[in-house]
Amino acid sequence: MIGLSHMLIISTALFFIGVYGFLTRRNMITMLMAVELILNSVNINFIAFNKYLYPGKLEGVFFTVFIITIAAAEAAVAIAIIINLYRHYKSIDSEDADTMKF
């Protein structure tokens, strides 16, 4: 029987994979994908809690749908930023975009 804790383990794993990817990859597209992973781990959490703890309710599902929508918009904005950065630096390496410092 697959229980709540299995779901949470999956989402935790996904979360840390996302964090790891975000911190280690220099390619900004990859970093964006890592952020998506983090978001999806949150989505899994919502669905899992909704299903196992409050089966009769729909708030978790709504939230998940909402987050997916936002994530789509956010991806569009992020890619627009990345394209602009690329035009400016001729690179999408996050190490190169380091002019905002002391």
Add this chain to the structure above:
Amino acid sequence: MPGPLYIALIPLLPLITFAIISLVGNRYFPKFTGILGTTSLAISATISLFTAWQYFFVEGSVNGVYQQIISFKYTWLEFSPNVSIDMGALLDPISVMMIVVVTFVSLMVHIYSLGYMKGEERFSTYYAFLSLFTFSMLGLVLSSNIFQIYIFWELVGVSSYLLIGFYFDKPSAVAASKKAFIVTRFADLGFLVGILLLAFHAETLDFQTLIQRLSTPGDYLNGIISASFLGVSALTWGLVLVFIGGAGKSAMFPLHVWLPDAMEGPTPVSALIHAATMVVAGVFLVARLFPIFAMSCPVALDIVACVGVFSSLFAAIIACTQTDIKRVLAYSTMSQIGYMMFALGVSEYGENGLGYMASMFHLFTHAMFKALLFLGAGAVIHYVHSNEMKDMGGLRKFMPITHITFLIACLAIAGIPPFAGFFSKEEILTAAFHSNKLIFGLAVTTAAITAFYMFRLYFSIFWKSEHHPHHGDDHHGEGPKTMLIPLLVLGLLSIVAGFAPFHHLVTSDGHPLHTEFHLLFAAGPVLLAIIAIIVAMVMYKKESALPGKISEGLKSIYQAAYRKFYIDEIYLFVTKGIIFNLIGRPSAWIDRNIVDGFMNMMATVTENFSDTIKPIQSGKLQLYAVWFFAGLMGMVLLFIYLWA
């Protein structure tokens, strides 16, 4: 009893003229500004003459006693129901007498300047300043409130500063204007403290109330007398401090140093400000507060008398050695103001107020003949283009009108009857004789010295060497009519002003005074003056070696007097040597090292600290993310373990 409102026009007309000239006249009709200023002042002078007529002969006296009339009063700044700064006009014998003197002398100077200042580049600025000064001086003498007088007091200081520094491309004029401003400002500090002290105890700033409360026995008077500082009562302190302000303006020793230097300004300005009007403001101030001085605090009045008689003699001695004609006149002004001061100092209130009357009388006559002397000197300077006596001589043939009027003024100041100075001086000497024999002796000595140095001046300018060094200038004549008419008018007044019935009109309490004239008493000083004139004639009428020999014989005294008794040097020593070294430099050190040091230390600490932490702002996005997640983890851990 409220007086007529048109009094307000007397000071306001010059103010409006000042505004017009400086705002538009300067640019659009510079040539016309002189006429404008003169015309408006002529109206002002007419109104003040009319006021004087009304006051003295029609409505001023009730049962033969001259009243103080508040012509109008406008509350300008109210601190509490009974303490407020008002702008108003107080009419009493001295202020009415002063507005006549101020507007009249100012009018003469305005007319004279039309010729004297003709062709000056800043002609219209000059007239603007003259109007400003006239306004301030009229406001000063009409003040109904002790704070109002302070405001106008500063205003005359400013206009005097502007006019002394009129030729601002001359370094000496700039230095002189600064000196005048700083010295008088320094004295005004005393005046301000004095005002605050008196007003604090009397709980009013209004002149009439203040004088009434502090000169009649009562709670206020007891309060101020019992409050003491360093063993001297607050009343004495207040009056002495106020007198210091007056002494600064009136060039009394030791605050006189600015007056001789102030002669750097245009000569008509010296005539108006530094001879006839502004410098007597100190005398006027003491006269204004005279009931307090006389009835409550004779000690302060004694100080006034001592300072006055000392300055008088001191300046007279210096005047004998100076060679710049304007400086001689400046010291003679100081000496004559000293006369007015000690006349007030020896006076009493009421029936024995001869000194007060004599002082005001002398102020009046002095304004006439001293303005005449300065304007005459201005004409001479205009003619020979020099201030030095040695460049002059034999001018009587070239400048007959100036010669005659100057002679009249010299006779007047020397106290020869029937010229104006004789009457006022005789009254002062009588007052001094009945009060203090020492002061009387010094005053007579001063009178003799005065006659001597005035005739030294007269003979050096108009006689002495017959060959005149500036023959080339003969064709331009004595000067334009605008310069000669004021000389003639003032000359006439210097003859007849002495016959003004002052003892009926201007007295300390408004009651007419009965004076007696003793022929024998008057004869002494006159004889002395005549002897002094003869001495001057022997020494200076012809080119002779005598003055040189005498100055050689009295070398040390002569040198000391010539160098003005080293007062300037003492001031320089005290300021540069002592104050700058002992106070200025340590303060500068404290400012630089401790005050600035503290601020610099704060800045350095901040800078170093930010230098240490600024690498955190590395610009590396993922490094920020690491910090962020580390923080988040920390929070989470705290949340989990401390929530309980």
